[in-house]
Every structure is written in C-alpha cells, then in structure tokens.
Amino acid sequence: MPQQRLGLAEDLMDTERELPLALRAAYLALHRKTDARFAEHGVTADQFVLLASLSRGEALTQRELAERISSDPSTVRAMLVLLEVNGLVQRGSHPTDARAKSVALTAAGKRIHKKLWRSGQPIRGELFASISVEEADTLVLLLRKIESSLNNDVVLA
Amino acid sequence: MPQQRLGLAEDLMDTERELPLALRAAYLALHRKTDARFAEHGVTADQFVLLASLSRGEALTQRELAERISSDPSTVRAMLVLLEVNGLVQRGSHPTDARAKSVALTAAGKRIHKKLWRSGQPIRGELFASISVEEADTLVLLLRKIESSLNNDVVLA
C-alpha cells in the first residue's frame, strides 16, 4: 500500500494522472522513431530487442527470451519464426532439455544487430540530448523501481 | 548532438543500453497489467487513454486526439469506430469546420471512464508504491524531457 502523502494531495493527484501518460508518451516516441528508422532494414523495434537479447552470444530458450523481452512464449515464437524466415536467428534443439529449443543469432543476425545498433545511434543521441548523465542514471533507477513493483517483485514490507 | 561525457564512458555505455530497455520494460508492465484489468469491461488500455482524453468534456477532432495519444489519424479512426460501436463515443459534425468531426463521450462513455479510473487504482497504487512523491515528480519531468527531444520539440541550441 502506498504512503498517504498527506498535504500534497493535489500534486499527487496530478502526478498520479500524469506519470502513466508521460511513461506512455516517452516510450511510444522512442518505439515509433526506432520502428521508422529500422524499417529500411526490414526489422521492427521489438525484433531488435530480441536480437539484442541474443547478441551476447549465449543461446537462450524461448521461455528465457520471453522473460527478457517482457513478453509471452507464443508471442516470442511468432517473432522468432519471422526472424528465422529472414535468416537472422536459428532455433536448434537444446543440449540437455529435449523439450526446449536453443535460440541463437546466425552470422547474418549478428551483422544486422551491429548495423542496427549503429543506425540507432542518432535516436539515442536525441534520447540523451536533454538530460545529464546523472539524470539518465536516476531515470533508469526509477523506471526499474516501478517496473519491479508492478511485477510484484516486491522488496518492501 | 549529445555531450561527450568524457571520463564516464563506461557508465554512459551502460546507461545508453539500459535506458531504452528500462523504459520499455516499465511501460509494458503498466500496459499489460492495465489491459488485463480492463478486459472484463471490454476496453483496452489504449482505448482508455482515448476515453481519458475526452473525459474533460470538450469535444475534440480526430486529429487533435491523434496528437494527444501519440498516434496517427487512421489509427485513431479505427479505435473510435470500435468505441462508437460499443456506444462509448459519439462522432458528430464539427460546428465550424465541415471537414472535421467532433468527438465526445456518450453518457455510457463517461460512466465507464469513471469506473475504469477506479478499477485502475490498485495498479496506480503499485506504480507509486516504491517511489516517493519527489521521485514521482522527477520521473515525470525526465520522461517529458526525453519525449520532447525525441519529438524534436527542440529547446536546445
């Protein structure tokens, strides 16, 4: 349960209305700009997040991927099938669990991930243009806090 | 162009990677939780944002709505058609501009907006549970900053 925050009721009411909208507006601005930018490469912003999750080189299962990109297994499968058709991803059998699939980037997938990372640089430039390094760190911290409490990764009493 | 931020290159690299992902994770957590919560009322989270934009009572054009919810006219039209079929929204002719349409909530639309606002209270409770009032205000401020610079509402030189 949140604190009562007595004495700032009006401010709270405003923030209570505005935080969800501000979060949405900021995310959508980033998402659409990224989608538009990556369109010429035939990759969506969401697909890029998947590629980025695999870019460290370790193979992951579809379930692990679903968790990392905040999605669910059937959505991830649909996305992976598209990426596989485009030759960016490979789904092999898992070494120790015959139920699972082991997903990894192909050589083409690695190449395009690097290309997309570079292609997205101007967008990240804009993203960070109006805030300081300290503010950026603060922002990441606060975003993680609200994500955790929304996902009931409860830390509090 | 962003500042160089010399001397903190590694920290910057981390934040540069993590801010987009943290923004995405926080937004999606909120979005999905809201969608799930509103499903029993037959309204999506995005539709709720539309309803909320109209909840002050003033009629808006579809173009104005598109801007407010960070979308585009054809998407807004599709959403409004759905809401109109469900009797939550009315699209009339505009008083002074015959090209435009004047969109407003119906009585049922106003009722369901109120109900949904109440229904979303526990989610907002979670959203604010782990951050202070000051942090919430900071968060809104920073989110608006990055949204502005992404949308080229440029304030800087």
Added chain:
DNA sequence: TATTGTTATACTCTATAACTATA
C-alpha cells in the same frame, strides 16, 4: 494548395486455450 478524414490494405504484436512431448 493545404488540411481533415476515409478507405483499403497489410503486417506485427498480443494472448488464450487446447494440445504434444518431455522432465
């Protein structure tokens, strides 16, 4: 000429439920 909105169209993401096979 520019703007508001419509239409047609196509695609991605999303999500549930029933299912198979493995653990």
Added chain:
DNA sequence: TATAGTTATAGAGTATAACAATA
C-alpha cells in the same frame, strides 16, 4: 505433475498511400 513449446485463432494497434471534401 509441471514445464517447453506448438497450434489455431482472434483481435488490436500500426502505418502507408490514394482519395474525397472542404478550408
């Protein structure tokens, strides 16, 4: 029993381009 993944299915949001009507 529980888990990993598949399949079928359905719907929502997204976006572009061509178009009509009006400003």
